[in-house]
Amino acid sequence: xxxxxxxxxxxxxxxxxxxxxxxxxxxxxxxxxxxxxxxxxxxxxxxxxxxxxxxxxxxxxxxxxxxxxxxxxxxxxxxxxxxxxxxxxxxxxxxxxxxxxxxxxxxxxxxxxxxxxxxxxxxxxxxxxxxxxxxxxxxxxxxxxxxxxxxxxxxxxxxxxxxxxxxxxxxxxxxxxxxxxxxxxxxxxxxxxxxxxxxxxxxxxxxxxxxxxxxxxxxxxxxxxxxxxxxxxxxxxxxxxxxxxxxxxxxxxxxxxxxxxxxxxxxxxxxxxxxxxxxxxxxxxxxxxxxxxxxxxxxxxxxxxxxxxxxxxxxxxxxxxxxxxxxxxxxxxxxxxxxxxxxxxxxxxxxxxxxxxxxxxxxxxxx
Amino acid sequence: xxxxxxxxxxxxxxxxxxxxxxxxxxxxxxxxxxxxxxxxxxxxxxxxxxxxxxxxxxxxxxxxxxxxxxxxxxxxxxxxxxxxxxxxxxxxxxxxxxxxxxxxxxxxxxxxxxxxxxxxxxxxxxxxxxxxxxxxxxxxxxxxxxxxxxxxxxxxxxxxxxxxxxxxxxxxxxxxxxxxxxxxxxxxxxxxxxxxxxxxxxxxxxxxxxxxxxxxxxxxxxxxxxxxxxxxxxxxxxxxxxxxxxxxxxxxxxxxxxxxxxxxxxxxxxxxxxxxxxxxxxxxxxxxxxxxxxxxxxxxxxxxxxxxxxxxxxxxxxxxxxxxxxxxxxxxxxxxxxxxxxxxxxxxxxxxxxxxxxxxxxxxxxx
Numbered sequence: 103x104x105x106x107x108x109x110x111x112x113x114x115x116x117x118x119x120x121x122x123x124x125x126x127x128x129x130x131x132x133x134x135x136x137x138x139x140x141x142x143x144x145x146x147x148x149x150x151x152x153x154x155x156x157x158x159x160x161x162x163x164x165x166x167x168x169x170x171x172x173x174x175x176x177x178x179x180x181x182x183x184x185x186x187x188x189x190x191x192x193x194x195x196x197x198x199x200x201x202x203x204x205x206x207x208x209x210x211x212x213x214x215x216x217x218x219x220x221x222x223x224x225x226x227x228x229x230x231x232x233x234x235x236x237x238x239x240x241x242x243x244x245x246x247x248x249x250x251x252x253x254x255x256x257x258x259x260x261x262x263x264x265x266x267x268x269x270x271x272x273x274x275x276x277x278x279x280x281x282x283x284x285x286x287x288x289x290x291x292x293x294x295x296x297x298x299x300x301x302x303x304x305x306x307x308x309x310x311x312x313x314x315x316x317x318x319x320x321x322x323x324x325x326x327x328x329x330x331x332x333x334x335x336x337x338x339x340x341x342x343x344x345x346x347x348x349x350x351x352x353x354x355x356x357x358x359x360x361x362x363x364x365x366x367x368x369x370x371x372x373x374x375x376x377x378x379x380x381x382x383x384x385x386x387x388x389x390x391x392x393x394x395x396x397x398x399x400x401x402x403x404x405x406x407x408x409x410x411x412x413x414x415x416x417x418x419x420x421x422x423x424x425x426x427x428x429x430x431x432x433x434x435x436x437x438x439x440x441x442x443x444x445x446x447x448x449x450x451x452x453x454x455x456x457x458x459x460x461x462x463x464x465x466x467x468x469x
Numbered sequence: 470x471x472x473x474x475x476x477x478x479x480x481x482x483x484x485x486x487x488x489x490x491x492x493x494x495x496x497x498x499x500x501x502x503x504x505x506x507x508x509x510x511x512x513x514x515x516x517x518x519x520x521x522x523x524x525x526x527x528x529x530x531x532x533x534x535x536x537x538x539x540x541x542x543x544x545x546x547x548x549x550x551x552x553x554x555x556x557x558x559x560x561x562x563x564x565x566x567x568x569x570x571x572x573x574x575x576x577x578x579x580x581x582x583x584x585x586x587x588x589x590x591x592x593x594x595x596x597x598x599x600x601x602x603x604x605x606x607x608x609x610x611x612x613x614x615x616x617x618x619x620x621x622x623x624x625x626x627x628x629x630x631x632x633x634x635x636x637x638x639x640x641x642x643x644x645x646x647x648x649x650x651x652x653x654x655x656x657x658x659x660x661x662x663x664x665x666x667x668x669x670x671x672x673x674x675x676x677x678x679x680x681x682x683x684x685x686x687x688x689x690x691x692x693x694x695x696x697x698x699x700x701x702x703x704x705x706x707x708x709x710x711x712x713x714x715x716x717x718x719x720x721x722x723x724x725x726x727x728x729x730x731x732x733x734x735x736x737x738x739x740x741x742x743x744x745x746x747x748x749x750x751x752x753x754x755x756x757x758x759x760x761x762x763x764x765x766x767x768x769x770x771x772x773x774x775x776x777x778x779x780x781x782x783x784x785x786x787x788x789x790x791x792x793x794x795x796x797x798x799x800x801x802x803x804x805x806x807x808x809x810x811x812x813x814x815x816x817x818x819x820x821x822x823x824x825x826x827x828x829x830x831x832x833x834x835x836x
Contacts, residue, residue: 166755166756166757166815167756168737168754168755168756169737170756170758171695171696171758172695172758172759172760172762173758173760174758175758219759219816219818220816220818221815221816222815222816224758224759224760225759225760236603236604239575239576239604240604240607240608242576242820243575243576243577243579243580243608243761243819243820244576244759244760244761244818244819244820245576246574246576246760459816460812460813460814460815460816460817463814463815463816464814464815468814468815
């Protein structure tokens with residue numbers, strides 16, 4: 103779907119749901135008009151547009167080959183996980199976790215890491231606080247769990263694994279403990295220095311809202327905020343409230359203000375932008391909003407981002423590989439939700455959704 | 470398939486994919502020529518050869534009988550499992566594991582031990598470091614877990630179980646901690662003294678690469694290296710790089726140099742040798758290379774090695790019982806991979822493969 107605005111502002115025609123040249127963003131009123139017009143056409147074109155974009159996702163998926171070794175299809179690391187605990191827990195006496203004010207999760211990093219594996223990564227690591235490690239390990243023997251995130255040498259411990267990782271997912275179950283966040287800051291800096299793609303979610307986004315400079319202009323970062331996280335980020339970066347009538351423009355502007363970092367705003371429909379294009383993912387999901395779905399999204403996105411960068415823009419018809427990867431992860435998460443809801447209805451949990459990853463992946467990307 | 474090289478170098482005709490007499494190895498150029506010819510014939514004969522070798526595997530499987538007692542069909546021990554941890558984790562203060570440099574796994578010994586059980590062992594033990602024990606126990610109530618591997622009396626603790634064990638699988642999730650490796654060295658020596666068969670994988674192979682004398686000439690040892698581990702072993706024992714154009718010859722030569730220890734080189738096709746015969750297992754698997762498949766192989770091999778030695782060479786038509794057992798374990802692992810992939814596609818994990826052990830075993834060995 104191609105739209106035009108202003109004299110000579112040509113919009114390149116790629117098969118995305120909505121495509122807007124970055125130049126358009128300079129003209130506020132025309133941009134809004136264009137966006138509105140673009141998305142008013144969405145209903146007519148949505149099925150075809152979705153299908154065209156899904157085809158781009160299919161293009162980035164590496165063929166399985168019997169000559170490959172373990173690890174070649176993806177080694178993903180998840181940074182997060184700190185068991186909430188109290189001063190009364192004596193075995194955590196020396197752990198920084200006990201001072202955490204906010205609640206923290208072991209489920210979130212597990213969901214993200216196991217999702218990465220089920221999407222097709224060969225190996226999935228979790229870098230978490232020491233107290234969280236036995237719990238996360240106990241969820242599944244499939245994961246490699248490193249109890250390092252609250253260690254004084256956390257950054258070094260993660261950094262020595264970076265050469266062996268294709269992508270990092272930062273934030274699931276991270277919490278807001280100062281020591282952990284300082285370590286995560288170091289891990290993000292080390293990842294940038296090595297040009298490793300990072301997906302940032304949950305309290306990883308809280309950290310970015312405190313210090314946008316951490317990912318400013320880093321072209322291999324993808325942020326996956328929900329409604330609240332998006333507002334906080336937007337306010338931190340653009341110093342003003344989000345225009346709730348203009349979700350598409352808001353996502354576009356936040357991405358641009360961050361130096362074209364890819365932003366995925368999760369919601370009833372997911373709005374995605376890299377500051378140049380805006381995509382809308384309206385793959386049918388369900389109305390079930392159980393906690394943990396965002397971890398399925400971030401974990402699968404970790405794999406898809408790696409595959410997309412490996413494939414390169416020639417496989418995505420000129421669109422940003424990261425944007426195509428994000429569209430793939432959004433579609434997959436929604437399809438998992440849809441399938442799980444068909445079976446389990448209101449009782450659907452994120453574990454039910456993760457059990458659908460294989461079938462949902464085949465349905466969307468291997469037909 | 471029988472091939473001949475040189476005057477009078479007769480190759481005994483057993484129904485294996487490729488069979489070469491040990492004598493052939495003395496003549497380097499003819500050997501290579503023979504190997505080449507043998508394997509060029511493989512395509513024509515592969516289905517029949519595979520089937521014939523599978524028949525030998527069937528011969529070693531003990532019949533289930535209502536008169537047997539618990540334990541008679543196999544009591545297997547897995548030596549491995551040390552939770553990675555750091556000095557900063559206070560609840561591990563007294564564990565040697567905290568000084569581990571490399572990453573270690575609790576998933577790997579679990580996969581090996583549960584696979585042994587599912588192949589048909591009656592009892593499956595894990596001897597692991599103390600910190601790893603609760604996690605491994607939490608994976609499954611089926612396993613008997615001994616938290617002894619980092620104890621000063623580790624060798625004694627394992628040794629007192631040896632009279633009750635039929636085979637040991639050494640290495641899954643072992644790591645490279647000096648204390649643990651020293652204990653494992655003692656356990657290997659005690660096992661040899663009692664003539665107990667040992668399957669060595671993962672960091673157990675790292676130990677063997679440091680001290681090949683540990684298993685030199687031990688006829689009841691089977692090594693199961695992947696590509697990397699094979700190169701390391703080959704370099705340690707034969708003091709030179711592997712000829713990547715001659716996988717079969719390389720496996721044969723490593724086995725011979727180790728005094729006819731059985732070597733299973735895992736790969737796109739698995740190459741097996743006891744220094745006298747070379748087998749190729751090309752049972753259809755899939756292209757999915759999730760971590761943990763090697764643990765399924767080592768665990769099931771633990772059981773099959775016991776059964777094969779119990780059956781003796783008369784049941785294997787003169788072929789080495791250990792080689793037949795290894796062929797069985799390779800075939801089974803690949804069949805599990807194949808079946809799991811049929812159901813789960815790219816989302817296949819090692820847990821999915823282990824869920825297929827029963828059906829795969831029936832299909833391969835009970836038809």
